[in-house]
Amino acid sequence: MAASKEPEVHAIAEAHRAAQARLGIAGSYLSIAEWGSVNTLNASASGASWIVRALRMIFAIRKKSTRLAVAYIRLTRALETGYTLGYPEFSDDPDKMTMGVLREQFRDLLLEIADIDTTASDTTDVDERWFESELRRAEEDSEPRQDRIHFPDTAIDEQIQDWLDVAGADDDAAIAIEDFDWGQDMTPEEVNKAFEDILNQDVVKAHEDKVKKLKRADTTPADAMDAIEKANDATASNGGGFVDQFGINAGREVIDHVFRGDRRVAAYARMCRPGACAFCTMMASRGFVYRSKHSAGVDGINSYHKNCHCYAILRYVDKPELPAQNAYWKAAYKREVTDKGYVNQASTSNSAGKNNALNAWRRWLNRQRKAELQRAKLTE
Numbered sequence: 001m002a003a004s005k006e007p008e009v010h011a012i013a014e015a016h017r018a019a020q021a022r023l024g025i026a027g028s029y030l031s032i033a034e035w036g037s038v039n040t041l042n043a044s045a046s047g048a049s050w051i052v053r054a055l056r057m058i059f060a061i062r063k064k065s066t067r068l069a070v071a072y073i074r075l076t077r078a079l080e081t082g083y084t085l086g087y088p089e090f091s092d093d094p095d096k097m098t099m100g101v102l103r104e105q106f107r108d109l110l111l112e113i114a115d116i117d118t119t120a121s122d123t124t125d126v127d128e129r130w131f132e133s134e135l136r137r138a139e140e141d142s143e144p145r146q147d148r149i150h151f152p153d154t155a156i157d158e159q160i161q162d163w164l165d166v167a168g169a170d171d172d173a174a175i176a177i178e179d180f181d182w183g184q185d186m187t188p189e190e191v192n193k194a195f196e197d198i199l200n201q202d203v204v205k206a207h208e209d210k211v212k213k214l215k216r217a218d219t220t221p222a223d224a225m226d227a228i229e230k231a232n233d234a235t236a237s238n239g240g241g242f243v244d245q246f247g248i249n250a251g252r253e254v255i256d257h258v259f260r261g262d263r264r265v266a267a268y269a270r271m272c273r274p275g276a277c278a279f280c281t282m283m284a285s286r287g288f289v290y291r292s293k294h295s296a297g298v299d300g301i302n303s304y305h306k307n308c309h310c311y312a313i314l315r316y317v318d319k320p321e322l323p324a325q326n327a328y329w330k331a332a333y334k335r336e337v338t339d340k341g342y343v344n345q346a347s348t349s350n351s352a353g354k355n356n357a358l359n360a361w362r363r364w365l366n367r368q369r370k371a372e373l374q375r376a377k378l379t380e
Contacts, residue, residue: 004168005079010323011163012079012106013313016072017271018159019113020065021309024248026116026135027061028240028307029149033138035236038204040228041211043235047204054199054243059191060131061247064113066185069251071106073258073314078102078175079168080316081264088182100171110160117151149240183257185250195246203242207235241306249304255312256302264316265291269326270301272310275369278362280310284326285333285361288315336364 034053039046070088078084078099086092112121117139120132139151186194210231214224259265267288272280283301304310313323322330342360 006321007166008163008168009076009079009315009320011159011166012072012076013271013311013323015110015156015159015163016068016106017273017309017311018156019068019110020248020251020311021273022116022154022156023061023064023068023113024244024309025149025151025154027057027131027247028237028244029151030057030131030135030138031240031243032149032236035232035239040207040232043204043208043211047200047207050239051196051199051204054239055188055192055196056127057131057134057243058195058246059186059188060125060127061243062186062191062250063125063128064109065248065251066254068109068113069254070182071102071109073255075102075106076314077262077264077316083176083178083264085180085182085258085262086177088180092177097175097177098171099168099173099175102175103167103171107160107164110156114156114160180258180262182254191246195242199239199242203235203239206238207231210235238306245304245306245308248309252302252304252312255314259291259312259314265314266318267291267315267320268301268312269315269322270310271313271323271326272308274325276310277305277308278358278365279305280308281329281365282333282358282361284310285329287322287326287330288313288320332364333361337361 031050031054034050037046038050074084074087084097084102112123115121116132117135120129120136123129123132211228214227214231217224217227219227255268259268267290269288270280270283270286272284276284283303286301289301302312337357337360340360342356
């Protein structure tokens with residue numbers, strides 16, 4: 001791949017990650033808003049409606065997440081190989097496929113997600129349209145959620161512009177299309193089967209159990225109600241985390257499917273925001289996982305927790321250049337963990353070794369962030 005294409009590939013990956021994150025947070029935001037309709041003292045009696053709506057949110061988010069991941073893959077593949085994959089929903093005309101068309105498809109999805117809380121998109125899908133309208137409605141009365149999620153903070157305009165600033169001028173370049181089996185999206189029935197019991201047990205019933213314990217606690221009625229309200233806020237955030245995770249996991253599943261099934265894929269790495277947790281930054285520090293060495297889950301690089309907004313970088317060239325943030329973490333991990341003997345990151349098969357490495361990494365990361373905060377205060 002020509003070196004001049006590297007900045008665009010990195011910018012595309014970051015715009016994709018940021019857009020998926022915004023999409024997931026939109027689901028969390030709306031889910032928290034919907035939890036406000038649940039009776040905090042009797043969640044089981046009113047939680048069923050929240051579950052039904054949360055499942056529909058997940059289904060709608062998965063559709064958008066899937067389309068975004070597909071557009072990201074098709075564009076990146078074309079940039080790095082001159083070939084793209086056929087669109088899963090219809091047959092592209094090979095005589096009309098160009099870099100400009102692929103960029104336009106990706107850009108349009110980014111803009112759709114950038115405006116998701118203010119403007120109805122062109123989608124004809126009823127679930128996506130419902131999700132968008134419900135999010136706009138929730139934004140009209142956002143005060144109850146300001147302490148947990150300020151949705152405008154998830155804006156992706158900067159990432160979109162960063163990509164457009166380095167996008168190539170080869171929009172007229174013809175791109176060949178190769179067939180690919182993208183697999184099937186989850187149906188509403190499959191979404192319900194996969195996630196309904198989790199939402200019921202880990203959110204609704206778990207909250208009800210907390211409330212029962214707090215009612216029995218030896219405290220004043222006022223203190224008990226204060227504790228119950230705090231538990232209610234925590235449950236709302238917990239439920240939102242599930243909607244976020246289960247929704248944007250669809251895009252992750254697409255990328256993993258392509259990684260395994262596309263013969264041209266060379267490697268992938270974990271991309272995350274600068275303020276990500278110790279586990280995620282440790283995964284990002286491992287750099288690129290190459291297809292010839294990959295085994296599902298063995299390195300943890302495709303493991304994601306609730307409220308995680310990491311995404312894989314899919315690459316089609318050998319020995320690709322790591323994004324600057326990943327390269328920084330990779331060098332730091334070697335210096336602060338591997339070279340100090342906590343564990344060799346190439347042989348982390350035992351849990352004790354993994355914990356030693358993660359704890360050492362967490363201590364270093366905390367020191368760095370404290371120092372960054374101190375420097376920020378000094379410059380104010």
